[in-house]
Amino acid sequence: MGLKFTLKKREKDMNIGNVKIGKDFVIIAGPCAVESIEQLLNTALYVKACGAHLLRAMVFKPRTSPYSFQGLGIDGLKIVEEVREKIGMPVVTEVVDPRDVEQVCEVADVIQLGARNMQNYALLREVGRTSKPVILKRGLSATIEEWLNAAEYILSEGNENVILCERGIRTFITETRFTLDLSSVPILKKLTSLPVIVDPSHAAGASDLVKPLAKASKVVGSDGLIVEVHPDPQHALSDNKQQLNFDMFKQLMLELNELKC
């Protein structure tokens, strides 16, 4: 495969806030997109109280249509910064343009690269030149080998902190948005010492499937989850079918904690 870094044993720990990535089971939760200071702050307070470690706080949204809500952009970053400081919770935010990487890094604790950008090599390299932990989502039609090669782009630039995120692949299935490939988790855990988390929200595309898939993700040996939570999913500006409301998230956290595996 010609993989120089992803197959190497990691020496250093990857700690973000109080959580040891790859050792603790990390919970990243928050809205699909930042919509307002109230929305983000309320969600952050709630998910933190339930035990989430990191706040999902996206301001650049790669959307299929240019006419859909694209996120609040740079203005949104200020909201993220304010909430982050107010409640002392580390934040994950997505970057979609190599020209924004520097500015995003001033706020973000963790950078996310989305599925549609898994092979956006200019962006991968730019992020590889920072030292921020990077969540690298699996591309919609990426094999495990292609995914690890994408991680190599980041690692070979000097950034050792890549976290792989399974989020479902495109198949002929129409009952879910994507097909969550949970076998990728034990395969990756065997191949590489990079942490592997799962995004059950995007895979399912339906909030009632998030809990069983999240629990299954823990059981197959993943290192954590990234879950969409919104105070009022029905009125969300994006992904309104798959975001959990507060009660659903609380219930998910309860059941995850009880799950001994």
Next chain:
Amino acid sequence: MGLKFTLKKREKDMNIGNVKIGKDFVIIAGPCAVESIEQLLNTALYVKACGAHLLRAMVFKPRTSPYSFQGLGIDGLKIVEEVREKIGMPVVTEVVDPRDVEQVCEVADVIQLGARNMQNYALLREVGRTSKPVILKRGLSATIEEWLNAAEYILSEGNENVILCERGIRTFITETRFTLDLSSVPILKKLTSLPVIVDPSHAAGASDLVKPLAKASKVVGSDGLIVEVHPDPQHALSDNKQQLNFDMFKQLMLELNELKC
């Protein structure tokens, strides 16, 4: 969808031996194929001792190539009958030809229809005219709607005892034999009151992936598992990469029992 029976609430229980299908978490275990009386008997004794409820005992093997081992056929049925009587364990066996259904029903407690026969309508109808419980495996490229329609072929002939079995779908993935679609389990449990079990062995195609996928199958709400177990997988006449050896199966059963979800 025009589904008359699969969406109806089941009234009756489906009991096989001591296990209540759809209530207890049923474990079906045994070799990919019956190879000899010793092989089947030893496996049966072992898996029963570990807590398996039903014995997997296949004598008609649908193989990709006509030159691969095709199973022991009718001679194998006698072995199955002997082992079944000797240790009093109900057996699951596959049928692939409508002309064999009657004879197979004399021995089998449960009939299996394989993935490649999910839309073999002559066979579905013939099995529908019996009263035996039927495990209907999902076709390699079947949507949930097509799968339920296949179940309708059996149910509409009068046989109420259909058990659906998720076993992975064909995708672009090459790292596993198929991609296990665990979201199908909660979707089906919501749509239908038919029991839903999972076959992690065929989906994975690799014995070391069976345990995590089996545990995930329990956690997403399935009603049981069908798992391949062989006394000496390396020398098995078929599926030698994915069958568990005795120790692996014992460990799987231990972890499944400890898994509270």
Next chain:
Amino acid sequence: MGLKFTLKKREKDMNIGNVKIGKDFVIIAGPCAVESIEQLLNTALYVKACGAHLLRAMVFKPRTSPYSFQGLGIDGLKIVEEVREKIGMPVVTEVVDPRDVEQVCEVADVIQLGARNMQNYALLREVGRTSKPVILKRGLSATIEEWLNAAEYILSEGNENVILCERGIRTFITETRFTLDLSSVPILKKLTSLPVIVDPSHAAGASDLVKPLAKASKVVGSDGLIVEVHPDPQHALSDNKQQLNFDMFKQLMLELNELKC
């Protein structure tokens, strides 16, 4: 691959009526399903006048739902026999149950095995014991290797007359029913000396796509086409979106004849 017969050079010609399969560009046309003597006779007269060599005349229809029209069955066979004799045109008809093979062979000049039965090994073997030419459609998720292995089941029983039929594979695409994989034609023509035809009707699922895909099928080197034609597609009992009406078929034949490649 362990392919004993499909990779061997064919010695004998395969002639059906006046057409040399594998040399002439064979056109098989007719309705999705036989509905009545008038419908079949009118269609047969029309497609013959346009230059079709064989009549498509299906009486056993494998349908996704048991509540859809299943074909006229044995009664339909009598209609096929009558039309065949009346106009002296060889007929292709599908068989779905091994118990029907003998009876179907009394009428059919060519037997078809559908995509959903490509790995129905009992049926393949039964058909392999006859000497009738067999159109073996590609399974919905079959690789070329699996497809050739299915042909081996027929050939290894002694029937040398297998015609492979590309009819589209299942992919994530929703704009067409299936995705026609035209690269399979030159690949197969290089690997095997079995004739290869194409079914553009089922792949497309839309009548206006049939003509371009049919022409492309000729250009990539296929040995012929099987096309659905109905006197009144809108009122057809099955596949009403993809059947050509008479004018569309005439136009297709004109353009195919003009296509020098």
Next chain:
Amino acid sequence: MGLKFTLKKREKDMNIGNVKIGKDFVIIAGPCAVESIEQLLNTALYVKACGAHLLRAMVFKPRTSPYSFQGLGIDGLKIVEEVREKIGMPVVTEVVDPRDVEQVCEVADVIQLGARNMQNYALLREVGRTSKPVILKRGLSATIEEWLNAAEYILSEGNENVILCERGIRTFITETRFTLDLSSVPILKKLTSLPVIVDPSHAAGASDLVKPLAKASKVVGSDGLIVEVHPDPQHALSDNKQQLNFDMFKQLMLELNELKC
């Protein structure tokens, strides 16, 4: 679908050099990657003599692995410029980073956006702010709707000159690199007035499949082809299995010209 521009009727012509895109059948040919001035110049002279209209001349190569040849980059652009001027042939070159768009536009007559960047929205927007014709390749797992939405990103920024390029989708097939979806051509030609070309080289991944697929692409109604041609494919620095040598390209052009459809 919310498609504002792609479904609108185009008013203006799109002329590049002497060729009217969308009216003439445009042939774009050249190496996978620019390797040297000799290689590009020789190829350009040859393909021009055979009748190609535009020169394929890529200097930024998005490669799966960071350790594969990445193209000559900015240095390569100078080679492209020199060859372009020397023989007066318009050039197509790929851009992969929004920061390079301005510089690339100084040389390129047509910009290409590759399959892996189909949903790289920062890049789409940047290219949309130029007036250069843009070849937008279909993403590996893109539906037609997603592809048209990607085109909307370019069109909505003011650039009207989008050319869609079918290049195969990812499926379970392993015999070819991708599965060329030729039905997309007539579907797009009906939906939109944007020109639609086909890349048979990347779809096939094998040089002997390029000719039949290229001819099929013409027959289904596409507006042209982009084909990889290299003076010595075996020693090419990338895609060495699928590039045509000079003789193969000459033969392809001959057969394309003879193909009346």
